[in-house]
Amino acid sequence: MDTYIDLKDVRLTGYVSTGLIALVAAESVWGTINDWQGGSSSWSFLAIVLVVPAAVACILWFRAATHNAEAIALRGVRTMPQVWKASDPAQRDVPFDQRVASPLIKPWQYTFLAMVLSDVLESLMLDTPVYVVFSTLSTVFALVAAGFAGFLIFRISTMQQRFAVPQRKRH
Template sequence: MDTYIDLRDVRLTGFVSQGLIALVAAESVWGTVNDWSGGSSTWSFLAQVFYLPAAVAFVLWFRNATHNAEAIALHGVRMINDVWRASDPSQRSKPFKERTVSPLIKPWQYAFLAMVLTDLLETLLLDTGAYVVFSTLSTVSAVVAAGLACFLIWRISWMQQQFAVPRAKRR
């Protein structure tokens, strides 16, 4: 592609988001394994503490990715589907509304929603026998949501870099 657009670099915020999202998932797994062995629920709670920094990093990445997508597509972009449509260089010749989105976006959204709901139930059922069941469901949902989120962040960041102005390499 011979047209370059000066875009915000989303790689750093993307890497930070991916790292924190992976940390939330890993902490969730560790907490659930600890719960299975009769340990404390503190580990599962610690995963919830990491949600805020992961959410802030993701929002920063998404804000910059949305800015880039608007610059690429010259179109109002507000949702992750639109960011994908605008960022995909292979669909550049198609009208914006006819561009397809990643089939992984909906499963990511559903896995994230399942994670939040099972986390809520897990917290409400803290001292009951059902706690471990919802802790396990929450962990499975967290791992799926984290994996899909990390892939989508990486892919959108990579696609947007295809439109960026090439920089001279430093020696």
């Protein structure tokens, strides 16, 4: 028999987060294509405008997912690997300290950091010939990080839903 816990529904904030992350990545691609064609670097401003709501949505999703993970695991959960371990129904009977987090979490974190570093270097090299190199690197890292983030958000949201209290169908 499954155990059901009254959890926050993280699917909507997860979908919004993933959608906004995808928009940031798409804008990064568009901005880099524009850079290759000798266009204006003003597209970077649009990325900044999109990053703020994406960050807010991700924070809201992570807070709710962390709350759910704590309710599931009955212990303090603060990091993405801990959220994964607590949320994975396949590891429910394994002691928490022996559970395994997704192997994609570390690559996502490193790719995200590489994207941020490339963005910083890109902004420092704005009027130099290597600007396009860092713009391209930033875009590649943004696409990979967005893919990892989207997968992790979707997977954790789906796993937590398996612990949620089933809702009655309304007629």
